[in-house]
Amino acid sequence: MTPFSVRFKGGRDLNSTDQKRDVFVAIADPTRRKLIRLLAEGEELPLHELTNQFQMGRTAVSKHLTILKEAELVTNRKIGRETRFRLNPAPLQEIKDWLAFYEKFWNERAILLKNILEE
Amino acid sequence: MTPFSVRFKGGRDLNSTDQKRDVFVAIADPTRRKLIRLLAEGEELPLHELTNQFQMGRTAVSKHLTILKEAELVTNRKIGRETRFRLNPAPLQEIKDWLAFYEKFWNERAILLKNILEE
DNA sequence: ATTATACGACACCTTTTAGTGTCCAGTCAA
DNA sequence: TTGACTGGACACTAAAAGGTGTCGTATAAT
Numbered sequence: 409m410t411p412f413s414v415r416f417k418g419g420r421d422l423n424s425t426d427q428k429r430d431v432f433v434a435i436a437d438p439t440r441r442k443l444i445r446l447l448a449e450g451e452e453l454p455l456h457e458l459t460n461q462f463q464m465g466r467t468a469v470s471k472h473l474t475i476l477k478e479a480e481l482v483t484n485r486k487i488g489r490e491t492r493f494r495l496n497p498a499p500l501q502e503i504k505d506w507l508a509f510y511e512k513f514w515n516e517r518a519i520l521l522k523n524i525l526e527e
Numbered sequence: 528m529t530p531f532s533v534r535f536k537g538g539r540d541l542n543s544t545d546q547k548r549d550v551f552v553a554i555a556d557p558t559r560r561k562l563i564r565l566l567a568e569g570e571e572l573p574l575h576e577l578t579n580q581f582q583m584g585r586t587a588v589s590k591h592l593t594i595l596k597e598a599e600l601v602t603n604r605k606i607g608r609e610t611r612f613r614l615n616p617a618p619l620q621e622i623k624d625w626l627a628f629y630e631k632f633w634n635e636r637a638i639l640l641k642n643i644l645e646e
Numbered sequence: 647a648t649t650a651t652a653c654g655a656c657a658c659c660t661t662t663t664a665g666t667g668t669c670c671a672g673t674c675a676a
Numbered sequence: 677t678t679g680a681c682t683g684g685a686c687a688c689t690a691a692a693a694g695g696t697g698t699c700g701t702a703t704a705a706t
Contacts, residue, residue: 436555448632456682468665489673489682497633504626507619513567514616575652587695608652608703
């Protein structure tokens, strides 16, 4: 193991580990959904303040935030000694689009059920 | 009366060990999303036919279907020697509701961005 | 009656996930 | 300057996830 293992996956630009996470995976974890909720309400929050809202340690929360960041659901910047996080809801659009496709199926189903009941 | 179990939102339901899976987790896996897609298009499909659509073995597909079933996204019944699966899109409503809450945030954000651009 | 198909139930393996604790470096406050 | 916050970077671990192969048993086909 090299001390600084640089791994670009597909010719990514920039320095940081831009792992490109699946949004579906990102929102699958309840802790991460709670983080999203907190950031939606709290505008911009530092790590330690977010950590206060959980029973787990700072490291764990930080990791969750990293995953959210990789899914681009969150951005962060350093202010003094703290790192403040902000929600970016845009990637949720993908979920919405995915759902939209199936919406017609549960409408069809509802109509079907209604017809059956009317017989 | 349908031969397979009818389910309601909060109500208890019939025989099996209903593990109650998180819908968010259920849709996090791409294989399971593809299964949902196939079942949406295919009405009612047996396991072996679903398995044909993947490179993995039958056992793996079956496990994914179990998870979908535990999330109540899928129902199944035995016809002769085959087990046929059917989509139940209803639980997707939970995802939709969850998204709806954040929709206002990305609208606010869009408005904010628009205002900035107009300056 | 025999053979092929479909699938549940296991046992098993590897990788990922979600958490921990420790160490070190900036930053702020006294 | 000293000392307390804040958090990044590891190293490590237990459990869950996602696969595999095999065996036994209904069912269907010949």
